[in-house]
Amino acid sequence: MASITLKNLVKQYGDGYPAVNNVSIDIADGEFIILVGPSGCGKSTLLRMIVGLEDITSGDLLINGERVNEKAPRDRNLAMVFQNYALYPHLTVFENIAFPLRLGKGKHTEDEIKRLVTDAARTLELTDHLERKPGNLSGGQRQRVAMGRAIVRHADAFLFDEPLSNLDAKLRGQMRSEISQMQRRLGVTSVYVTHDQTEAMTLGDRVAVLKKGVLQQIASPRELYEQPVNLFVAGFIGSPSMNFLPATLEGGVLKTAIGNIGISVDKATAAEGKRVVLVGVRPEYFEDASMVDDAKRPHGSTFTAELTHTEWLGNEQYGYINFDPDPEVRSLLDSLARDMDADELRPQIVVTLDAASRIRGGRPAELWLDTRRLHLFDPETGENLTRDAEAGAALTEEANTARAEEIANARGREGANA
Incomplete structure (x- = not known):
């Protein structure tokens, strides 16, 4: 070895x-x-x-x-x-x-x-x-x-x-x-x-x-x-990939093409001085607002958007929301797509919904977003402005410890069977 x-x-x-x-x-x-x-x-x-x-x-x-x-x-x-x-x-x-x-x-x-x-x-x-x-x-x-x-x-x-x-x-x-x-x-x-x-x-x-x-x-x-370090890592890791939504910050509220999203003070502070930020949201951070319990609701933001269509997969379903980015953001999405070897990054939000949700395409739907988990990216440098390096390091250390235990257990079983 x-x-x-x-x-x-x-x-x-x-x-x-x-x-x-x-x-x-x-x-x-x-x-x-x-x-x-x-x-x-x-x-x-x-x-x-x-x-x-x-x-x-x-x-x-x-x-x-x-x-x-x-x-x-x-x-x-x-x-x-x-x-x-x-x-x-x-x-x-x-x-x-x-x-x-x-x-x-x-x-x-x-x-x-x-x-x-x-x-x-x-x-x-x-x-x-x-x-x-x-x-x-x-x-x-x-x-x-x-x-x-x-x-x-x-x-x-x-x-x-x-x-x-x-x-x-x-x-x-x-x-x-x-x-x-x-x-x-x-x-x-x-x-x-x-x-x-x-x-x-x-x-x-x-x-x-x-x-x-x-x-x-x-x-x-x-x-x-x-805790991805930049836009490229965030977009490359995950399937479906992370959604990127352009936004402007006004008084602790992100103004986006699909609605206003309230965020915490620490996230707002991280984006101070940025004319435009890209909001990074994974599909599973969304939920059908009617299915969110009262204890969870204060930790997110509710907004209304119209889905173009939904895809029911049995255990879950995906919903799709189109938005119209300005030319500057469109150029950024095209550049990121080329970096990731993709044909294009469509100006589209993918949301994961419970299989029991009755939300359907073609009509307004009330969605809830867990704002604790979203990331804000600098569109010029790609840097993740809201990355928690300490929390990220703790996740890797936890994985290292678990892996060491797995290897020790596997070797123990191998020795017992020898």
Whole structure:
């Protein structure tokens, strides 16, 4: 197992473009780190720099405190699981898993190879498939074979490069669970690249959000969701994504296109001096006002708006409210959409409603908004003006403690079953 330290890493290509720009991350022994961001943000380049497949332009990469910038990939003792599995079609599952062991040229006996492969196959539920060829396996089984090859090496860390992107949605969900449980059992340091923020939120101890080669924020999934540092992180993390609504502040009230929203003194103070702010509101912060209990009502603001339509999903429903932004805000939304690899950010508010709500599109509806949880952003810099850094740090610390307990419990169960 290993700790990995990235100190001011830069990757600059011949045209002078910095694909990775001054990224610093400390990855603890046994930690599961996710690198996430839109296409072209530098996440795969950063992973390849760690494993040694990309040269480092400047900065230092340390594994267990030792600088490894000039070390060849084979000398870093890292195992990489690729997007396309990289399996040998003419070899059985057993021989595919055993392949890195046989490269040792006599380092392992046949009995040792058999034991290591069998143990890995048992961990990944591949015991019944050891004599099959990759072409006869499902996508999920092939991915497990690729992971088995990483496990038998007893590598210091696992590096995953979008390993689930070739699988269908249902299988991705199953494999997320398997990777998470495997990482807990083994307690091995892991770095995982994905563009799918659902994978990032469900797998990682901490998630590093990248934009155009620059690290925006690294924190627990919950801190990223509840205390994003800027517009980009707030918009990229979450599904449906955070709503952004332009507003002007007048005497503790936000004047918006969908109504007036009263806010607390501390939030109003944070936005002082700003001609326009962007109000960041997650869909679940809204409720059908008729279903809000009296104890909760004083902690929010009630307003009337007309929904264009609703979508009933069984356990909940989504409602949609259109608004007309001024050209300046429209330009800002378009720029943010390009940053997030989206076609556009429509001037639209998405609200989550209880499945029992009778609100329907085409007529005015009374909605309640939990104003304690909204954020205010500077439209010029993207900075979150109302971020509570202390509360965010507490969320990440809580996640770290819970994760340590999970790993300890998993290892305890593993030892009891041995």
